[in-house]
Structure formats: C-alpha cells, structure tokens
Amino acid sequence: MSNKKVDTDNTGYFSVSESLDGFTDSSRRIATGATTFFRNPELLRQLTNTVLPSLASSGNRFHVWCAGCSTGMEVYSIAMVVLDWMDVNRCPLQCKILGSDISDEALGIARTGRYPSLKKLNQPNSILFNRYMLDDGNGSAVIGKELRAVTVFKQRDIALGSRSHKFELVVCDHVFQYFTETRQYEYLERLMAACQPHGFIYVSTPLNQVITEITNRYPVNKFAKHFYRLKG
Ligand SMILES: C[S@@+](CC[C@H](N)C(=O)[O-])C[C@H]1O[C@@H](n2cnc3c(N)ncnc32)[C@H](O)[C@@H]1O
Structure with a gap:
C-alpha cells in the first residue's frame, strides 16, 4: 500500500489526516484510500453548472453512484453541493447518493460520518462545510442529518457493476490509475452500464488509450475533462 499522504497544498481543503495509512484491509494494497473534502473543484463546478440544471429541466430524480x-468525503462533498444547489434554486430533486468501495474499513468511517482532526483551511467551501457538518466539540466534524438523509454506502467491487439500478450521475475519481489497461476497460464497461440514458459520467484518470476509446466505443458526448454525457 502506498504511504502517500494527502497533498493539502494542492488539492485539500480539509485535510484527511494520516490515518489512512492505518487501514489494514488487503484491498488497500492495490489502491491508496487518500481522499479529501471538496477534492475535485472542477467536478463540483460542472455538477452545478451543467449536470444539475440539465437534469432538473427534464425530471426530478437525481441518483448518483x-x-x-x-x-x-467525496460523497458528502457532492451531497453538500447538491443540497445547496437545490436550496438556492428552489428546485427539490429526489436525491440519493450511493458510495461504494471494496474496503470495509473505509466504508465503516463513511457510514459513521465522523472525521477526527480535520484541519479547517480558509477556502471557498467553508460555508458549505460549516452548514452541513457539525462540530462534536472534541475536534471531530460529524455529518449532519441532511447529509445522512441523502447518502448510503455499500461494499461493492466496481468489477461487479451495479445490479440493476441506473444512475443519473456516475463518478469514479482517482481509481482508474491504479489498474491495468484491461481492468480499466472492464471497469468502464460496468460504469457505463450503470448510467441512465442521457445520464452523466465522470471518470478519472484512465490511460490515454482508454480515454480515446471512451468516445469511440460508447454513445457519449464529452463536455469537460473526464466528463461525458450519454446520448440516449
Ligand atoms: C484514491 S481513493 C479515491 C477516493 C475518492 N474517489 C476520491 O477521489 O477522493 C481510491 C479508492 O478506490 C477503492 N477501490 C479500488 N479498487 C476498487 C474496486 N475494484 N472497487 C471498488 N473500490 C475500489 C479503494 O479502496 C480506495 O478507497
């Protein structure tokens, strides 16, 4: 397993702390669990500028995987952005966000929604964070009930795909780079199959040849880096 720490100068707004190195699942040997709140500003920007307005104009279901x-942290960051967007735009959507991982240990933390030793930095998402996360008085940030209401976590290997459920948005960020080209194609197939017609899919960071194949192999339009919309 990688000993890589979160680079808070580059990506982090709220540091995840070094505790990830303590995970002991065997699954952790193949991929680091490094993550942060609001890690991917461009994904979140496209979510509010493109994905949500588009889906809200054609329906009211918003299921995310x-x-x-x-x-x-990724799930709760997306949830905060969606809840805020619905509030500001007075546009209630049936929002449910499924987070899945192979690591039971990671999912245990996700379900608890308690993050110790979070170092708050001065950054644009502090307002959202303070609104939807609670301070437990002991240095931990804990998810509030609004976040809990729209999120659910399940242990699932991407290779198994989604059983039958289809999502308006599928996100797979910072996972592909740990796998071979063959495995990347396999995961891509599963993720695409889980996406609704006209749904959105964000996948980072496949190999260049896999990126090229995405638009050749699937009926998608690319509208931003790593971001695609199914044609139908
Ligand atoms: C670097 S973290 C990325 C977390 C989050 N997506 C983000 O961008 O902050 C990679 C995660 O992928 C999980 N993972 C790796 N292979 C997987 C697989 N086949 N199925 C489900 N999860 C997997 C790891 O357990 C790890 O938690």
Whole structure:
C-alpha cells in the first residue's frame, strides 16, 4: 500500500489526516484510500453548472453512484453541493447518493460520518462545510442529518457493476490509475452500464488509450475533462 499522504497544498481543503495509512484491509494494497473534502473543484463546478440544471429541466430524480468512495468525503462533498444547489434554486430533486468501495474499513468511517482532526483551511467551501457538518466539540466534524438523509454506502467491487439500478450521475475519481489497461476497460464497461440514458459520467484518470476509446466505443458526448454525457 502506498504511504502517500494527502497533498493539502494542492488539492485539500480539509485535510484527511494520516490515518489512512492505518487501514489494514488487503484491498488497500492495490489502491491508496487518500481522499479529501471538496477534492475535485472542477467536478463540483460542472455538477452545478451543467449536470444539475440539465437534469432538473427534464425530471426530478437525481441518483448518483460514487464508485471507489473511500471514507465518504467525496460523497458528502457532492451531497453538500447538491443540497445547496437545490436550496438556492428552489428546485427539490429526489436525491440519493450511493458510495461504494471494496474496503470495509473505509466504508465503516463513511457510514459513521465522523472525521477526527480535520484541519479547517480558509477556502471557498467553508460555508458549505460549516452548514452541513457539525462540530462534536472534541475536534471531530460529524455529518449532519441532511447529509445522512441523502447518502448510503455499500461494499461493492466496481468489477461487479451495479445490479440493476441506473444512475443519473456516475463518478469514479482517482481509481482508474491504479489498474491495468484491461481492468480499466472492464471497469468502464460496468460504469457505463450503470448510467441512465442521457445520464452523466465522470471518470478519472484512465490511460490515454482508454480515454480515446471512451468516445469511440460508447454513445457519449464529452463536455469537460473526464466528463461525458450519454446520448440516449
Ligand atoms: C484514491 S481513493 C479515491 C477516493 C475518492 N474517489 C476520491 O477521489 O477522493 C481510491 C479508492 O478506490 C477503492 N477501490 C479500488 N479498487 C476498487 C474496486 N475494484 N472497487 C471498488 N473500490 C475500489 C479503494 O479502496 C480506495 O478507497
């Protein structure tokens, strides 16, 4: 397993701390569990600028699958952004966000929703964080009930795909880079199959040849880096 720590200068707004190195699942040997709140500003920007307005104009269901969600920070960050967007735009959606991972240990933290030793930095998402996360008085941030209501976590290997459920948005961030080209194609197939017609899919960071194949192999339009929309 990698000993890589979260680079808070580059990506982090709220540090995940070094505790990830303590995971002992065998699954952790193949991929680091490094994650942070609001790790991917461009994904979240496209979510509010493109995905949510588009889906809200054609329906009110918004089911999201975060595949390889680690300890849940990605899921809760997306949930905060969606809840805020619905509030500001007075546009209630039936929102449910599924986080899945192969690591039971990571999912245990995700389900608890308690993050010790979070170092708050001065950054644009502090307002959202303070609104939806609670301070337990002992240095931990804990998810509030609004976040709990729209999130669920399941242990699932991406290779197994989604049983029958289809999602308006599929997100798989910082997972592909740990796998071979063959495995990347396999995961891509599963993720695409889980996406609704006209749904959105965000996948980072496949190999270049896999990226090229995405638009050749699947009926998608690319509208931003790593972001695609199914044609139908
Ligand atoms: C680097 S973390 C990324 C977490 C989050 N997506 C983010 O971007 O912050 C990679 C996660 O993928 C999970 N993972 C690796 N292979 C997986 C697989 N085949 N199925 C489900 N999860 C997987 C790991 O357990 C780890 O938690």
